[in-house]
Amino acid sequence: MAEAAGVAIKTVSRVLNNEPNVREETRQRVLAIVKKLNYHPSLSARSLAGRRSFLIGLIYENPSANYIVDVQHGAMARCREDRFQLLMHQVTGRGEEMERDVLGLVDQTHLDGLIVTAPLSESADLMRALDRRALPFVRVAPNDVAHPTPYVDMDDAGAAREMTEYLIGLGHRRIGFIIGHPDHFASGQRLLGYKAALAAHDIAYLERYVRQGFFVFESGMEAAKDLLSQNEPPTAIFASNDDMAAGVLMAAHELGINVPERLSVAGFDDTYIAKTVWPRLTTVHQPTYDLAYTATNLLLQMLQTGIAPQSMRLGYRLVCRASTAVVPK
Amino acid sequence: MAEAAGVAIKTVSRVLNNEPNVREETRQRVLAIVKKLNYHPSLSARSLAGRRSFLIGLIYENPSANYIVDVQHGAMARCREDRFQLLMHQVTGRGEEMERDVLGLVDQTHLDGLIVTAPLSESADLMRALDRRALPFVRVAPNDVAHPTPYVDMDDAGAAREMTEYLIGLGHRRIGFIIGHPDHFASGQRLLGYKAALAAHDIAYLERYVRQGFFVFESGMEAAKDLLSQNEPPTAIFASNDDMAAGVLMAAHELGINVPERLSVAGFDDTYIAKTVWPRLTTVHQPTYDLAYTATNLLLQMLQTGIAPQSMRLGYRLVCRASTAVVPK
DNA sequence: CTGAAAGCGCTTACAG
DNA sequence: CTGAAAGCGCTTACAG
Known part of the structure; x- marks a missing residue:
């Protein structure tokens, strides 16, 4: 190659790496x-030779398929621009086993950097281990913001509050809430938003309208059946993600409760499932693709400059579709 | 490392690579x-040093999220066993641009092998280019079996025929069919199965009960609206994948047609969406995870032995859920 | 069964 | 602005 151009190999290297001179x-x-x-x-x-791999890892635990595909494509798109390759890695195990799994990946492939999705980003031990290896990483939201490394997130509490207020605006007073997976920081934030909205409108927070879910369809369905089986059941249910909201719809169908005439249902994320269930879900649009793209961008910046960039917060928006309506008389 | 053990570096190498002696x-x-x-x-x-990268690529075009995630995890699981890394790559463009994209990936990362999903596996030009680079690859079904390289697939025609016969067994005679994306070989196979079942039961094949779809939700919805708007509409619709079948359900809901009382709906693939729509979809279970796991296994075998292993055909099964019922009187 | 030498194809650090 | 030398951390091919 170098001979064909009549230059030294070093010159080819310079050209290909966009070096000056x-x-x-x-x-x-x-x-x-x-x-x-x-x-x-x-x-x-x-x-x-260069002690860098041009490889970026993206680790995830067990998210919904539609969510992780959006994340993957956002990160891939940004990697492609700089000719980096993206290594997707689903971690196995929890606690120490999870750590060993991640560190094994890092050590073996000599990743230049890592994108850490929730709830992995909430393991203080893992963050510490990554720091010790001086491995640059960025966390993709939503997650805990306490750690000093950069992250990209959205205002989960604010979004949940807005959605709850939207339901209140439709006249609902008995609003059920299904909490997300307890390992996720975002779950707590969304619950906080729900509570804040109730408080702002002088509606009492009642435990009997709140259930623990796990971000999966079945957990939403179970929680909904439970919520709807009591006296004075909720007239609206707000689930902390779309998969669970789809489960709520399933429960309503099985119980013969019409949505949205007798029950309003809202989700969170605006993944593919929100548009494919019937009725189509009212939900919070989370900019998943952009979150991942932006996180990758921050990571690449960090790799080039060596300094940690500012974390970023991206916007959300309510998407009102067919699963919510004014409270029944 | 070698010094710590008091041996030559070569010995460490031997141990780590499971070499004899x-x-x-x-x-x-x-x-x-x-x-x-x-x-x-x-x-x-x-x-x-070893002229191998321990990297396997998996290329895909634009499949449904739930499908590709299953594929990804199947391939990942097998890679992990042999400490290979999996590089997921969504190709951009079509024709020559697609080829350049794939070859660029191959040349840059020096992949040891490639897993090619449909419909990329149907590009004769791409297959030829990969052959020219002497790059081992395996195709993951469903796809065209003409090329001599190994593949893993299932009997699409047989499965479609069985599903159609199941509907016929429920008393349906006017059975609508939505064809998959025309670029996919499997689409033709599934159509063939549908036709074969009709022929075997002396039911005329009528073009007015058949529509072209594109494997996406919206295309299924449009096709169903069209099918259902005619005189003597079908009493059952068999869509060539679950996403389109979910679209059929949406169309039925919007038209106020009860499923399965007035219309039976069947899908194909048995992805996540089949279990989250209402009513739950009757569908063909495609062993997507296993197909990918097996394809990766064949590829790894090929890398070790240097000889192309036998292609494999995996089983399917009908999953009868709530979206199908006996024909209405 | 074990090891010393050469080399994989680049980049780093330096010289001119 | 350009290049010759050294070296990254392993494996290959060979010797003993």
């Missing part, structure tokens, strides 16, 4: 030969 | 130090 004419000549020969520098050789 | 005692000593020092050999150094 190459005459424009030389650059063009090299570029032409590169194209002609369809030359691609070897990733492994670059990695070994 | 190491005394058991030596092996144990090295293993102990490896564990103690938490030593992980550098992937890039191994790749450079």
Whole structure:
């Protein structure tokens, strides 16, 4: 390759890495030969010599398929721009086993950086271990903001509060709430938003209208059946994600309760499922793709500059579809 | 590392690669130090010296999220067993642009092998280009079986025929069919199965009961509205995948047609969506995870032995849920 | 059964 | 602005 262009291998390296100090004419000549020969520098050789792998990892635990696919594509899109490759990694185990799994990945592949999704980002032990290895990482929301490393998130509490107020605005007073997985920081934030909205409208917070869910369909269905089986059941149910809200719809169908005529249902995330169930779900649009794209962007910036960029908060919006209506008389 | 164990670096290499000719005692000593020092050999150094990357690529075009996540996890699970890493890659463009995208990935990362999902596996040009690079690859079903490289698939035609016969068994005679994306070989196979079942039961194949879809929700919904708006509408609709079947349910809901009382609906794939819509979908269970796991297994075998293993066909099964019933009087 | 030498294809650090 | 030398951490091919 270098011989074909009549330059030293070092010059080719300079051109391909966009380094300065190459005459424009030389650059063009090299570029032409590169194209002609369809030359691609070897990733492994670059990695070994340059002590960087051009590999970014994205670790996740057990999220809903529609959510993780959005995350994946957002991160991939940003990686592609800088010719980085993205390594998706589903962690196994919990606690120490999870840590060993992640660190094994890091050590073996010599990742340049890591994107950590919730709730993995809430393991203080893992964060500490990553710090110890001096591995740059960015957390993708929603998660705990206490750690000093950069993150991208949205205002979960604010969004949940807005959704709850939207339901209150429709005249609902008995509003059920299904909490997300207890391991997720966001679950607590969304619950907080729900409570804040009630308080702001002088509606008492009643435990009997609140159930613990686990971010999965079945848990939403179970919780809804439980909520709806009591005297004075809620006239609206707000589930902490779309999968659980879809479960609420399923429960309503099975119980013969019409949505939204007799029961309003709201979700959170605005994943694919929200548009495919009937009636279509009113939900909070979480900019999942953008969150991942932005997180990757911050990570890449950090790798280039060596300094940690500012964390970012992205916007959300309510999406009102067919699963909510004014409270029945 | 080698010094700590008091052996040559080559011996460590032998132990870690499970090569023969190491005394058991030596092996144990090295293993102990490896564990103690938490030593992980550098992937890039191994790749450079050994001319292999321990990286497998999985390319896909634009499948439904639930499908690709199953594929991804199946392939990941098998990779993990042999300490290979999986690089997911969504191709951009079509035709020549798609080819350049894939070959760029291959050349840059020096993948050891590739898993090709449909409909990419149907591009003769791409297959030829991969062959020219002597890159081992396996195709994950469903796809065209003409090419000599190994693949894993299921009997799409047989499954579609069985499902159609199930509907016929329920008394349906006017059975609508929504074809899958025209780029997918499997789409034609499923149509063939539908036709075969009709023929076997002396039911005329009528074009007015057949519509072209594209494997996405909206296309199923549009097709169903069209099918149901005619005189003597079908009493059952069989969609070539679950996403489209969910679209059929949505259309039925919007038209006020009760499922399954007045209309039976069947899907194909048995992805997550089949269990979350109401009523739950009767569908063909496609062993997506196993298909991907098995494809990866064949690829890894091929890498080790250098010879192409036998292709495999995996089983399917009908899953009868709540969206189908006997024909209305 | 074990090891010393050469080399994989780049980048780093330096010289000119 | 350009290049020659050294070296990244392993594996290959060979010798003993």
